[in-house]
Amino acid sequence: MKRPTIADVARRAGVSKGAVSYALNGQPGVSAATRQRILDIAAEMGFSPSSAARALSGASAEAVGLALCRPARTLGIEPFFMELISGVEAELAARSYALTLQVVTDPAAEIAVYRRWWGERRVDGVLVCDLRTDDRRVPVLEELGLPAVVIGGPAGTGRLASVWSDDAAALVETVEYLVALGHRRIARVGGLPDLLHTEIRTEAFDRACRRLGLADAVTVPSDYTGEEGARATRRLLSSAARPTAVIYDNDVMAIAGLSVAQEMGLAVPADLSIVAWDDSPLCQLVHPPLTALSRDIPAYGAHAARQLLAVIGGADPAGLQDETAHLTPRGSTAPPRSG
């Protein structure tokens, strides 16, 4: 089938190509009646303007990019990214923006992708995940002048816009809740140690435990996979003074931890309380259902997308604080058995 062009529409409508362009883009320059007639004819012909031609004439690419730097197996199992993408998509689709996705294997490759996208004018802006300490992506994006919104922060985002959530506050709430239940030995299985939000959480955890007089507040680093979560849990539960509560940096590790506890003959929550960060439906699939730190991830993605569109539209890059994750108590937490 041949694709109709603006010239075809112009011919059918008996006007110039310019007139069709004005009509389609809501610009002044055509009468209301003509505009309607052109729109009707365009719709009838199934005309969509070529995104390439449009992008080439100085208009935008009408696409934003998302590069995800995680090993493939982690990507698949963590509901977080797909939920984020759903939210981003919902916002973009409403404005007819496309989402260009690229999975990369390391930060250097991710930077190369940004440089290429920029050179190709393939995207109008990018969403940046998994902020690290001294993140090299930030100065590169600043230098390129490629509109960007960092999902994370608020520190370390340079002059880029950002959307972030107060992880420290959520962690403090969790520790206080566990202490109120009577727990004194609380441990944590953290995410990838390189990530800035892991650092923020670890520091908040240490500070909260110190303030509340908890001695053995240990964080075992991990990588978000169930495998590592299980290994870390085994280590913690085999130690001399085993913790009575463990906080996990994502739900997949928490589920793995639950399984390990049951395997070791520990009852959850009587012998061990478990809290999961990121409350995907997985948390309610297991038995007992997991107490979790809940957030609306699709909304988070939607906010990031909206902000990116604003920056692309010329708005000043700003930081936006999103909802703080809130504790949703379920069956996996209770006072420790021994009291």
Next chain:
Amino acid sequence: MKRPTIADVARRAGVSKGAVSYALNGQPGVSAATRQRILDIAAEMGFSPSSAARALSGASAEAVGLALCRPARTLGIEPFFMELISGVEAELAARSYALTLQVVTDPAAEIAVYRRWWGERRVDGVLVCDLRTDDRRVPVLEELGLPAVVIGGPAGTGRLASVWSDDAAALVETVEYLVALGHRRIARVGGLPDLLHTEIRTEAFDRACRRLGLADAVTVPSDYTGEEGARATRRLLSSAARPTAVIYDNDVMAIAGLSVAQEMGLAVPADLSIVAWDDSPLCQLVHPPLTALSRDIPAYGAHAARQLLAVIGGADPAGLQDETAHLTPRGSTAPPRSG
């Protein structure tokens, strides 16, 4: 920062724009020495050809599209799609193709997306998931002449290329395995009934059960969510002659089913054997680990992408049979207690 164009490179190299184009695209028309010099200069300037200009001059968009039609919550929780995307990506990235992703809410919207992408020349081809009976997307794509590869089949794909796996064979293997263990009352919690592969599985299940003389071979339809999987399981386990084994059409429902069984005081596998279709890492996170039908999903995606690139390149659309899922026995299956 200003983006270098082909003219900038040509000027620096002291040649014409045409020469630069030939050099970059590996076309004859420049000497080896000149070509190398041009490539060096282009690399040094950080030049990437504008994808828009390239697409407009008749070359391809260098992008393929994937529209996913599932409710957001299902997308997030099912590892399948992210694993598929990882595999697709790996194949595309090697050829510098971009992946354009769009989440849609219903089949009509998905068709509209295809029409728009086609009109916009935004993608060179599309990957089609979740084939249905009398799928309306197939004739539309045929009519548009938009290169496409259906992930599913082999029936119902019309003249489109496809990549498929023999689900019927995998299901037969599973039923025979359960019967060999001594099970006589086997049930199944199926996926969305509208999907063609659900139909294929249901029919294979019925036929296998009939052949083996199993009377109560019931399939309860579901929607892949843990919620529905749990509900279906409760229904099955509350029935008069409750099954001693249940086959689930995905791993999320199987995990939910495991949880329900434990909640109802049934031991897995002694009182109930469980088999999950799709063997994501989730299956090994729970206790007992789930017997599952394993397949290499990223490879499946990679094969689909490779085939799409072939069709885009002018190859005749063909059907490719991928690996059949194979049963991986784990702790969730055993002979039934009563024998």
Next chain:
DNA sequence: CTGAAAGCGCTTACAG
């Protein structure tokens, strides 16, 4: 092997 030129399908000042 190289250069000059047309053309892809739009957008957008610029005359009328």
Next chain:
DNA sequence: CTGAAAGCGCTTACAG
């Protein structure tokens, strides 16, 4: 309000 024209940055026949 409308039409003719330039220009975006490439690719690709077409002469030299």
